[in-house]
């Protein structure tokens with residue numbers, strides 16, 4: 001037997017033991033090649049210098065070695081060692097993704113998405129204003145305009161539309177490419193490589209602690225396409241809470257009172273059709289959780305969404321297949337092109353050149369859809385607006401050593417760390433047949449967390465369980481009975497920072513602009529998370545779930561209040577790395593401040609150091625927004641655009 005077959009067998013024995021009606025991976029023809037392909041895809045993003053065959057062979061050898069250990073030892077290693085658990089989780093990830101993408105597995109899991117539904121009409125895109133240099137060899141593009149915007153996500157697209165509609169000559173350079181709903185089939189293994197940075201998202205590395213205790217890494221997906229992260233977001237819309245705006249106003253920031261901001265919230269909400277999700281679209285799982293919330297007397301409500309004629313396909317995070325989600329690529333970007341704005345896609349900004357306290361030009365690489373560098377560009381403008389998101393905006397500033405007299409660029413990273421808790425009902429509720437995030441439990445906002453009902457595909461549900469073997473497979477199989485709650489924490493004592501991975505863009509022109517994201521979960525935030533998980537368990541049990549998967553390695557299952565009390569009684573002993581963490585809202589890395597000593601931009605997004613450089617994305621918030629941030633980012637970007645128009649033209 002060759003190493004691949006032996007490895008696959010070992011993998012099935014240890015991580016993927018057959019359960020019920022699900023086929024074992026070993027029974028799937030050609031599955032070993034699919035694993036290899038998937039490893040290649042992941043490796044291309046994270047370890048471009050290592051060959052995927054080598055990595056697959058290492059993975060298989062590891063599986064063979066682990067399979068020789070007694071089951072009880074494997075179980076103990078999984079529970080006690082964060083490093084081993086991380087390896088196990090990585091193996092499960094690279095195998096379960098291609099596994100659950102198989103048509104026959106989807107049929108068994110009942111997760112097949114109905115494609116070919118009618119599309120929702122959206123504003124027409126002026127095609128000639130979307131410029132891609134895919135087919136041109138070695139061009140040298142020179143751009144001249146009034147306003148150059150870098151990035152086309154929640155911040156950049158809004159600035160582009162607002163200023164183009166005022167009659168300015170606006171150009172947006174975006175390193176990702178345009179993708180349309182025709183490509184969005186709801187299958188995450190197909191669409192993530194098109195839409196997500198690195199094909200899977202980023203990962204934060206833990207900042208070392210003084211005691212050298214191992215803190216967890218956090219999955220941090222961000223978008224990498226025309227429309228940015230809005231194309232993959234869950235379409236939940238929250239205004240910045242009044243209490244947050246009032247705090248920022250107390251810090252001396254101008255024009256940020258709830259009354260000042262109201263017209264901006266209203267304008268963006270109108271443009272992306274924000275309205276409350278209907279009970280009908282919430283679906284069975286979310287409705288049961290809402291009833292559980294009411295039974296406990298907790299405050300909760302259906303969420304506001306930017307989805308028009310939503311058909312509850314439940315795959316918002318993999319691109320809406322019917323254009324119901326009103327993200328940037330179907331709203332602000334077409335409207336901006338109608339007003340004359342041009343979008344250059346596959347254009348990655350690398351260099352920003354300054355002279356006499358102003359930016360004079362930016363330059364960078366042009367790539368084709370295979371990621372090959374096919375040329376370069378230079379852009380000159382009167383005003384430059386950086387909107388590359390809270391990870392890449394500070395990366396660009398640090399790489400170019402500009403706008404950082406405060407020393408705050410890349411500091412203060414906040415991410416709203418999240419945990420997933422899933423409850424299993426006695427019968428199937430098909431959580432994915434509803435809006436994927438639809439109800440909020442806001443009872444504990446002042447204690448530092450909110451909970452939102454959410455639904456992920458079965459493979460992700462199984463991955464957040466940290467279970468092995470048959471139990472791991474059973475979670476996938478039973479996922480049709482699950483309803484889930486995402487616990488989202490308002491970072492308080494956690495610390496994060498962003499650094500450029502390669503600080504020498506000029507020396508290594510072939511490398512992409514990439515960031516090193518460091519984040520250490522604080523003790524207080526961990527305690528809030530434990531309380532959040534306990535409350536999510538309570539809500540799910542009150543909703544009728546008979547067992548709840550906590551995601552906590554030392555206590556994976558909760559069946560009643562006694563189990564919840566058991567978790568709370570050891571709250572201080574629980575380590576942050578006993579959970580699987582993810583986060584979706586990086587922010588605050590170029591924070592606003594009145595004084596140039598304490599922050600990077602002023603109240604309107606203008607950098608303190610450079611007269612004609614503005615920032616309009618999630619990086620400008622002085623502290624975390626405490627709710628899903630897209631509406632805040634868009635409203636602040638709209639305000640920044642108005643300020644540019646009023647003061648510069």
Ligand SMILES: Cc1cc2nc3c(=O)[nH]c(=O)nc-3n(C[C@H](O)[C@H](O)[C@H](O)COP(=O)(O)OP(=O)(O)OC[C@H]3O[C@@H](n4cnc5c(N)ncnc54)[C@H](O)[C@@H]3O)c2cc1C
Nearest residue numbers: 151153155175228229234235236349389617618628629630
């Ligand atoms: C899975 C997921 C679900 C989410 N769900 C919600 C939700 O329901 N509600 C909510 O409010 N928020 C949600 N968010 C977060 C929200 O979408 C983001 O906070 C928001 O889109 C960030 O806006 P931005 O303008 O800061 O950055 P982005 O939207 O990320 O845009 C930045 C753009 O800059 C481009 N770029 C980067 N570097 C360069 C460069 N060097 N040159 C050229 N272009 C560059 C990127 O490709 C990208 O298109 C979610 C996020 C994720 C990942």
